[in-house]
Amino acid sequence: MSNGPIPKKIDPRKMAERGAQISAEVAVSAMPEFCDMLADQDARIQVELDFSIDEQRIRLIQGQATGQVNMICQRCLEPVEITVAATFNLGIAASEEAAKQLPRYYDPVIVEAEELELIPLVQEELILSIPHDAYHEDCSIQTSFGEPETVATESKKPNPFSVLANLKKADTK
Incomplete structure (x- = not known):
């Protein structure tokens, strides 16, 4: 197992053949597209x-990326701490055509050259795992009159389709 900084580029085929493992801590600031979604880069x-090879001889990258990041609360516009956790199960393919042949339980990673950049790969998985909108559990915002208003995280709204349920009951009678 390799501990320390994450390598910039690797040959995933060779890493899979060796059964290599990488454990590293990555600064969010190294992932610019992911940073654009956050309140800070700290x-x-x-x-x-x-990295491994399965019984069908498919080279794999399996892993996870976890951490605490700050996003902007969409109610009060203050930072809110969010736990991000991306788990991935990637099958390495040499071309678009080979990627189509992978079993559905593997997400394809197309590696046409010998090298793969790991940080962009992790960044993509984190972007897919982050919530679209972030909120504080109990968010207090100011009303136009300067009084705090507590916004519940879940509101009870009437079901707009309840009318259809009543119509269906009327048809069966």
């Missing part, structure tokens, strides 16, 4: 990657 993400 966080660090713990990354665990396992």
